[in-house]
Amino acid sequence: VKYWLMKSEPDVYSIDDLARDKHAGWDGVRNYQARNYMREMQIGDQVLFYHSNATPSAVAGIAKVVKNAHADPTQFDRKSKYYDSKSSPEDPRWQQVELGFVKRLPKAVALQDIRGEKALAKMDLLVRSRLSVQAVKANEWRKILQMGGA
DNA sequence: GCCAACGTTGGC
DNA sequence: GCCAACGTTGGC
Numbered sequence: 265v266k267y268w269l270m271k272s273e274p275d276v277y278s279i280d281d282l283a284r285d286k287h288a289g290w291d292g293v294r295n296y297q298a299r300n301y302m303r304e305m306q307i308g309d310q311v312l313f314y315h316s317n318a319t320p321s322a323v324a325g326i327a328k329v330v331k332n333a334h335a336d337p338t339q340f341d342r343k344s345k346y347y348d349s350k351s352s353p354e355d356p357r358w359q360q361v362e363l364g365f366v367k368r369l370p371k372a373v374a375l376q377d378i379r380g381e382k383a384l385a386k387m388d389l390l391v392r393s394r395l396s397v398q399a400v401k402a403n404e405w406r407k408i409l410q411m412g413g414a
Numbered sequence: 415g416c417c418a419a420c421g422t423t424g425g426c
Numbered sequence: 427g428c429c430a431a432c433g434t435t436g437g438c
Contacts, residue, residue: 316436394420415438417437418435420433420434422432424431424432
């Protein structure tokens with residue numbers, strides 16, 4: 265099992281939305297490295313659900329991969345803000361995975377608290393702040409869950 | 415709302 | 427292939 269971190273703006277889609285929906289296609293990723301990470305994901309992989317552009321920005325909960333990477337349908341939808349005229353169903357450029365809800369963290373782990381932890385200093389969240397899909401190491405995963413009271 | 419960081423586009 | 431211009435992300 266591998267560990268990941270995926271960002272979403274809670275105003276757009278939050279951990280509460282995922283709790284309500286039970287599962288959701290992670291559409292709208294338009295960055296090649298983020299896409300490549302999603303291609304590596306396997307069913308059962310564990311995901312930190314991070315609220316970006318929030319007050320405070322924080323890891324809010326846990327999700328899991330329930331469907332491996334497949335074409336993101338929004339790239340073909342002319343009405344979608346994620347429409348990509350250079351992509352086609354025959355040769356899709358963008359992919360999504362499907363995530364299932366696991367749980368909320370009893371205590372959200374704020375970015376500031378992550379910054380304060382030496383063991384987490386190398387997380388992509390701190391080093392490559394703009395990447396929306398990131399890999400998380402096992403020791404980082406355990407630390408975040410511990411900080412979140414899980 | 416500002417703006418730094420940084421990924422992408424496109425002219426050459 | 428370089429790099430300036432431009433657009434987006436995301437913390438604050």
